Amino acid sequence: MGRPPCCDKIGVKKGPWTPEEDIILVSYIQQHGPGNWRAVPSNTGLLRCSKSCRLRWTNYLRPGIKRGNFTEHEEKMIIHLQALLGNRWAAIASYLPQRTDNDIKNYWNTHLRKKLKKLQGNDENSNQEGIRSSSQSNVSKGQWERRLQTDIHMAKKALCEALSLDKSDSPPNNPIPQPVQSSCTYASSAENISRLLQNWMKNSPKSSQFSQSNSECTTQSSFNNLSIGQGSSSSPSEGTISATTPEGFDPLFSFNSSNTDMLADESNAFTPENARIFQVESKPDLPNLNAENGFLFQEESKPSLESEVPLTLLEKWLFDDAINAPAQENLMGLGIGMGMTLGDASDLF
DNA sequence: AAGAACACCAACCGCTATGGA
DNA sequence: CTCCATAGCGGTTGGTGTTCT
Numbered sequence: 498m499g500r501p502p503c504c505d506k507i508g509v510k511k512g513p514w515t516p517e518e519d520i521i522l523v524s525y526i527q528q529h530g531p532g533n534w535r536a537v538p539s540n541t542g543l544l545r546c547s548k549s550c551r552l553r554w555t556n557y558l559r560p561g562i563k564r565g566n567f568t569e570h571e572e573k574m575i576i577h578l579q580a581l582l583g584n585r586w587a588a589i590a591s592y593l594p595q596r597t598d599n600d601i602k603n604y605w606n607t608h609l610r611k612k613l614k615k616l617q618g619n620d621e622n623s624n625q626e627g628i629r630s631s632s633q634s635n636v637s638k639g640q641w642e643r644r645l646q647t648d649i650h651m652a653k654k655a656l657c658e659a660l661s662l663d664k665s666d667s668p669p670n671n672p673i674p675q676p677v678q679s680s681c682t683y684a685s686s687a688e689n690i691s692r693l694l695q696n697w698m699k700n701s702p703k704s705s706q707f708s709q710s711n712s713e714c715t716t717q718s719s720f721n722n723l724s725i726g727q728g729s730s731s732s733p734s735e736g737t738i739s740a741t742t743p744e745g746f747d748p749l750f751s752f753n754s755s756n757t758d759m760l761a762d763e764s765n766a767f768t769p770e771n772a773r774i775f776q777v778e779s780k781p782d783l784p785n786l787n788a789e790n791g792f793l794f795q796e797e798s799k800p801s802l803e804s805e806v807p808l809t810l811l812e813k814w815l816f817d818d819a820i821n822a823p824a825q826e827n828l829m830g831l832g833i834g835m836g837m838t839l840g841d842a843s844d845l846f
Numbered sequence: 847a848a849g850a851a852c853a854c855c856a857a858c859c860g861c862t863a864t865g866g867a
Numbered sequence: 868c869t870c871c872a873t874a875g876c877g878g879t880t881g882g883t884g885t886t887c888t
Contacts, residue, residue: 513856552857587876603855
């Protein structure tokens with residue numbers, strides 16, 4: 498029997514995604530969750546193949562993705578991990594949950610590789626050319642060993658987790674760094690779309706093709722007022738984005754004036770912080786974003802502190818930072834037990 | 847000012863592994 | 868067991884913006 502082909506490549510659109518397509522895709526995923534990508538083009542009316550939809554989601558629209566400049570810390574980690582793992586970008590990305598493998602790969606190819614080459618050129622007499630050259634010199638052995646060690650370690654970890662589910666929170670003094678499990682909150686993908694739209698509006702001031710009741714409402718200002726989770730319960734008069742589809746799923750994005758105070762200022766619109774607060778605030782009445790329709794709130798498994806007591810932006814920022822810090826420290830000790838020290842990578846700078 | 851060269855990065859391509867029919 | 872869709876991955880390409888000449 499077999500299944501029908503993924504996409505027949507006829508009438509399949511290629512090239513950059515438009516904000517409209519992004520909105521349709523995110524809206525659909527918020528309702529149905531990621532997966533079953535084959536159904537996405539037909540259900541949304543997107544003229545994209547399923548693979549393109551999946552890649553767009555994983556590389557760009559997925560929540561929690563950090564874009565923009567890499568920090569020095571991230572650079573060092575990438576260099577270190579690349580030396581350990583080679584060009585296994587997905588594995589490297591698992592240690593930098595806010596970055597996609599594509600992003601890391603691009604950054605490596607465009608920045609870090611040159612940087613390392615330059616450093617090696619400037620330091621050719623040094624025995625610290627280090628990780629790269631030394632690992633390259635016996636690449637067949639060293640890399641294989643490291644990969645093997647990494648794989649063994651990952652297998653061990655998986656086994657441990659399987660055997661002790663109740664100990665899912667690894668002890669703080671765990672000497673073995675673990676890939677960071679990124680939390681997945683689809684709501685905050687609006688942040689990504691907002692960012693996209695802001696860039697888009699910057700680059701292309703022409704009006705979007707959203708059908709809007711208010712003709713003065715530009716795409717950007719609309720998204721500054723974006724409210725998540727109001728779904729079909731929101732008043733149509735407030736300007737629901739028209740994203741008609743064959744199945745007519747309800748777009749989840751609507752413009753709600755109740756939140757414009759926080760988001761009215763363009764500079765304040767949908768930063769990661771306020772996006773998350775926004776999400777928390779809109780949790781209690783989320784008719785469309787619940788487990789029943791596939792919307793996953795993995796962050797809800799965290800202590801309910803955040804949802805009970807809204808934090809200020811600064812408090813949240815500090816709170817998030819405190820959470821992330823141990824993981825980063827842990828990651829920086831990655832080489833321990835893998836035949837490598839962080840110093841090896843740090844020496845490159 | 848104009849065009850060439852370069853840099854960047856989103857998206858695509860092709861391959862492999864996996865799992866369901 | 869075989870076939871095929873799907874997911875995931877790494878390499879590559881092409882469009883666009885920036886810098887250089």
